[in-house]
Amino acid sequence: MTTVRVQEADFDISTEVAALRAQNPKVGAVACFVGTVRDLNEGSAVQTMELEHYPGMTEKSLEAIARQARERWPGSDVLIVHRVGQLKPLDQIVLVATTAMHRAEAFESCAFVMDYLKTQAPFWKKEKTEAGERWVDARESDESALKRWSQDE
Template sequence: MSTRSKVRVQEADFDISAEVAALRADNPKVGAVACFVGTVRDLNEGSAVETMELEHYPGMTEKSLEAIADQARERWRGSDVLIVHRVGKLKPLDQIVLVATTAMHRADAFESCAFVMDYLKTQAPFWKKEKTEAGERWVDARDSDDAALARWKNDPS
């Protein structure tokens, strides 16, 4: 099994099936794979979204994502983590992020995937700007995202 997390930040789209197949190939004995794919919404806070632009600091962002993936691998021993996060200008329904986790059992795969997403939504250094018919606006983390993260800080799993 791979002992290193796989993290990529890129402008190009990704192929979910190919990404999961490559992750599984690292450990053919894995019992479960859980995936989350985030997409650009066409409507946010009552406004139609024309585009979303994601910005980041190269180098710093990858290091932050690696740290999140490493935390998941530490909590769920024997798991592996893949994070592919897009940057640049995206349109509604475009894929933004893929998180895939492997584990020996489904509960660990689901939990580790949720953990990674909750940390990505609140801790990863990405800045999102939406363009709507009313103009441009920066997108902040939601209170519900912070609440989701809090459960991991209170649960030592």
């Protein structure tokens, strides 16, 4: 099962994971990642972060990432909830939860989905700081993390 949602509203981790687990009685492990807005980035205090996306295209991109994870780890389920709109420090941005029969596969599939989200998903982030607004570029470390998955093939 794959569930993908892009929304402005916050999410409840416990409720989301319970719903994911309820879909598959063979689940032996659940791995979760929650990304939040930091209060400091590149030496500047972040007041707000605006997340923009291209409706329709974004969801298709997230579904493709989840499908790739499910192909690599058969029997796994993937949940992606990504927020858009204006967020403040400490707000939740993204939830990725993956299930598998065993913990290693759950951890690996969760990391895979996050690495692809950070580099391949069509989201644009703009931070508001005391110095003004700026677009946030992808980090080199995110690109490096993505490379490990192509080496596995």
